[in-house]
Amino acid sequence: MEIKADLCIGCGQCVIICPVQAIKLIDNIAVIDKNLCVECSICKRNADCPVNAIRSRRLKWPRVIRSPFSDVISTHRLTGIPGRGTEEMKTNDVTNRFGVDEIGFSIEIGRPGVGTHLGNIELFTTKLTSIGVNFERESPVSALLIDDSGHIKKDIKEERVLSAIIEFKVPLNKAILVLQAIKQIEKNIDTVFTVGVISQVMKDGAIPILDLLTQQEFSVRPNAKVNIGLGKV
Ligand code: SF4
Ligand code: SF4
Structure with a gap:
């Protein structure tokens, strides 16, 4: 997940909603700690970002494995079960x-x-x-x-x-x-x-x-x- 720093207005809504505290406000701009982020997409789906600054990006191996174990909406390719x-x-x-x-x-x-x-x-x-x-x-x-x-x-x-x-x-x-x-x-x-x-x-x-x-x-x-x-x- 990425946050467009040039769009963010520092409202903090995504900070509150992240389930692993991977987002922090630095100088009033939201920043994602890539190591902590589990790619659950909750911030993008539920933070209701007022400026649409939260963007998902195509994940590469091995990072791509984070999403199916963290995002309740994604369907796991190995089992076909969401x-x-x-x-x-x-x-x-x-x-x-x-x-x-x-x-x-x-x-x-x-x-x-x-x-x-x-x-x-x-x-x-x-x-x-x-x-x-x-x-x-x-x-x-x-x-x-x-x-x-x-x-x-x-x-x-x-x-x-x-x-x-x-x-x-x-x-x-x-x-x-x-x-x-x-x-x-x-x-x-x-x-x-x-x-x-x-x-x-x-x-x-x-x-x-x-x-x-x-x-x-x-x-x-x-x-x-x-x-x-x-x-x-
Ligand atoms: S994708 Fe999930 S873990 Fe990553 S920053 Fe957004 S809410 Fe936090
Ligand atoms: S919800 Fe959007 S505007 Fe608010 S802090 Fe997060 S990225 Fe910035």
Whole structure:
């Protein structure tokens, strides 16, 4: 994203709206920090710039990868899914992605206000690969993996995005290894992340993963969601 300095009148509307604080007023002119900007297009779409000074430009590799992980309107080319490229676990009930003895995980790295560089993905994917998880094929993060060790391309590691979601599943007996790995990574990572866990509820109402989460000192906030109209397999 670019701001035409000769047009800007320093109203500050774009400064307030940028989700990663990448825009500052310098001598009453808005300036974008290119390193912090995640190319989400929110300033262009929503700042209502009174002089139309905010302009998008054609992005080149590797910078172009910022947009689909940050702009909720862009459709991710790797999956054809808008909204940062993943349906996450929403369609689980109708696609039977997760069986009785399987646990699904989603780890969202970064959030509005913080963001992340893509190198943080590798902290998780290399460790998870060594555990033997099954990465979700329909996830854009899975498509970034370039080898059997969970590495991503070197030239995208410094690219900043709003957030990236790693999705995978493991047999129930390996879930503890995943939780322990997450606790380790927490000590080294330089941004925020959120862990989502999905499991079937047993006929007697038990949810096996709950005990494991508590033992590993994760604070649990159970969520349930009813999606009407997803009955397409
Ligand atoms: S494109 Fe997004 S991150 Fe970049 S300056 Fe605009 S609002 Fe901020
Ligand atoms: S909204 Fe437009 S005029 Fe106002 S500070 Fe941003 S670029 Fe400048």
